[in-house]
Amino acid sequence: MDGSVQLTNDARRQIDDLLAEYAHAIDDDRLEEWADFFTDECSYRMINRENHEKGRVIGIMDCSSKGMLRDRILALREANVYEPHTYRHILSATRITGYSGDVYSVETSFLVIRTMQEGDMSVFCTGKYVDEIVLDGDSPKFRKRLVICDSNRIDTLIVIPI
């Protein structure tokens, strides 16, 4: 933790809970809840590490509104064609990198194992979340979630968000 960030136990617990609930919602296929983890004004971007470090702006997904988050999930349910699969997210401990007003900047590493319907399992993606989390009352939410993938490669396709 950066020395300047003083965190109450309650704030820490709320941040940890949000990160855990988000991952479980995706892994449990409760994808319709995905957008509700975000504030009304929000962004969700997934980009690979190389592009991010070079300051390039286009990545794998770029949702700049809550509506775009909902559209992603509706498309996944109703339009897109893919082989059924699930994720299992494993998260690291969270590093608090900043605090201003009600907004906490935090970073968490992730590992996502993908299991295909016939049983094939693979390390689908690793990387880190760089988040801005708003603690407002008792329901913390993401204002920004940046997913930085370690690898430039995506195997076959990505339809379920990370």
Place this chain on the structure above:
Amino acid sequence: MATDIKDLVKWPDDGVSSIPYQIYTDPDVYDEEQRRIFRGPVWSFVGMENEIAKPGDYQTTYIGDTPVIVLRDLEGDIQVIVNRCAHRGNLVCIAKEGHAEELTCVYHNWRYDLQGNLKSVAFGKGVGKQGGMPEDFDRTQHGMQRLKCEIYAGLVFATFSDEVAPLTEWLGDEMVENIDRVVGRGMVLLGTYSQYMPNNWKLYMENVRDSYHASILHMFQATFRINRLSMKGGIKMSDGGWHHISYSIAETDQEEAEYDAKKLRAVKDGYTLADPTLVKGWREFDCGTTLAIQSTYPNFVVQQISNSLALRLCLPKGPGECELLWWVFGAPDDTEEQRDIRIKQSNMIGPGGVISMEDGVVGGWIQRGTRRDLGKSSVVLMGGRGIEPSGEGRATEVSIRGFWQGYRDCMGV
């Protein structure tokens, strides 16, 4: 000695409208493709010139599955050199990109200039008069293999062939015209990524040329009732069918302007986008072209989907796998708003593209579906048997047949 290719592949009698499953799977066919296609009479895309802007800048990539270095030499010229030391065959450049004043093999310190000429070998005169290279060792005979290269509109192409026509002649006027249109203003790289697919490279290239599947496999637009207003379109192909463009042109100037929330009508049992700005674009090209997918033989793609511009290169990685490299770009004079539109539209393309993600998965399904019946063939009869584009309309597989014409020409099958 060369394999007799006709013993290896029994091509069905039906020209280019019946494709033997064997060629998606057979390792011997794969090896012949490397020799006859990727080292044959084709120009392979190897990178963007402005990514190696300064003398000494280099990138590493592949032609087929042969590793190559693309660099700018100290005179400022682009060189494409097989990434292999003439001594023991070690990769000379390991990094994906970098900067070097010379090429040095880390294994035994053989040093080459940026044209691939061997300058010195470590301990060439031995150590303490012991060892060293023989007297008759001639450095000029042991350079790295340099390939012929040409640059057009900032795209670098290279070839192993001495026979292939000059690049623009090989592409033909219509192909060059589309490259000029999409790429000619200059490219500002906005992002790169790769999509690794569990299928033979040719299955992806068939998909790229397949205008028949677009509105059937990709259900995003239909599901959300995103009605494209009446558009004309069609297929253009180079002489002999090797290269293709599948395109759509808006009928009116209003087409893109009207393409907003008001027009995204939901009909019964349909869905609407919560945020229709996803599909908002601007009329970027005076000709009104809203979509143009161009492929040059064998494995390079220039994409314009509305305002989403990209290059794609499908690299073979053995008979059953391939890697699709993407370069997503904008134009030098883009406004901030235009750049934001390109970013938004990038949600429709690539491995996570709501419209195009399926292109990454069908190839693998065909690979699994066909591998036990190598004597059987696929059917490519939509729109006839030939390789002549027939007027307007995209309910045709003619450009897939063009790909197979190129294949048969190169492979001698």
